[in-house]
């Protein structure tokens with residue numbers, strides 16, 4: 001590789017890195033932290049938190065995030081039809097915080113990937129994610145911690 005080719009390759013790599021960084025930041029800002037309340041060891045999440053209103057149009061969120069002082073990591077709650085799945089966003093490889101991306105959760109540290117049910121799809125993680133028991137009624141979702 002001559003000098004000119006080396007500089008060209010480095011320039012392309014830098015542009016790619018910058019574009020990826022902007023893309024990841026825009027994904028992160030798209031995550032929605034829901035308004036919840038806590039009753040003993042249950043997080044109460046109103047179902048209405050899955051409804052998104054923008055420019056007089058409503059749509060359904062695939063997932064919302066929940067923070068609680070009782071855990072060191074957020075919980076991601078996926079909605080699939082009328083079924084809900086609550087997953088702790090702690091990677092089972094070495095404990096980095098996972099990033100939801102559509103129907104998958106991706107680890108920024110070493111690239112493990114999990115499904116929206118918490119099942120490992122790509123190593124190095126070998127264990128599935130911690131899940132939480134969920135109950136619902138017509139108005140709320142209850143996440144048992």
Ligand code: FES
Nearest residue numbers: 091093094107110
């Ligand atoms: S900590 Fe997540 S893949 Fe290593």
